[in-house]
Amino acid sequence: MTVKLNNKQKAALTRLFRAFKPGHIIYPGVLIRELNVEMKAAYQILNLLEGNGYLKAFYEIYCPYESKSTGIVYENILDLIGDDLIKDCPECGQSVNIQENNILIYKMLNQVNIIYDE
Numbered sequence: 001m002t003v004k005l006n007n008k009q010k011a012a013l014t015r016l017f018r019a020f021k022p023g024h025i026i027y028p029g030v031l032i033r034e035l036n037v038e039m040k041a042a043y044q045i046l047n048l049l050e051g052n053g054y055l056k057a058f059y060e061i062y063c064p065y066e067s068k069s070t071g072i073v074y075e076n077i078l079d080l081i082g083d084d085l086i087k088d089c090p091e092c093g094q095s096v097n098i099q100e101n102n103i104l105i106y107k108m109l110n111q112v113n114i115i116y117d118e
């Protein structure tokens, strides 16, 4: 896996993770926006940090009718391939297919200090 960041992106990454504290939820969109990277690169960075024990991945179910989170999260991807794929949105009550309407988000477990040698 290769993620290449320029100096400006490295500085943004360091700044971002200095602000994230244990317990914080990190949305890939934040990295995409702050680092100006593609979604794939954002997930590669988050996946790398997860592999090293700094983050934990969750699947958050969003409501396609309201375009926002339902507040329902799953830890295990196997929950998304079970036989009960339709859940009612707690907000609007509409039926949501959890397999089609989830995003991978990350919870900060341990503070990570990202430092680069110049």
Ligand SMILES: [Zn+2]
Residues within 6 Å of the ligand: 063, 064, 065, 066, 089, 090, 091, 092, 093, 094
């Ligand atoms: Zn809803």
